[in-house]
Amino acid sequence: MPFNEKGEFIRADTSATRPAQQPTQAKSQANPQPLRTDNSDSGLSREDWIQIGQGLGALLLLAGMIWFVVVFREWILIGLGLWLISSLRGIFN
DSSP: OOBOTTSOBOOOOOTTTSOOOOOHHHHHHHSOOOOOSSOOSSSOOHHHHHHHHHHHHHHHHHHHHHHHHHHTHHHHHHHHHHHHHHHHHHHHO
């Protein structure tokens, strides 16, 4: 490892072995970054937020259906029983 008189490390000249790098402007034009659709700093795009909202909406709908069945289970069973009785009466009449 090369050191100078002060004892500081000197890097070896590796520019001859490295390939020439493209300018940043040419590199950014070759691989353009996708434009963000919103101004938030969260890193999520508008499509990501829509997908999260749809998932939460489906979860809320499922929770509401479960709550409805738990709260009104007696009324649901009474209604199913009356429907079964009327169906059986219709078959035998």
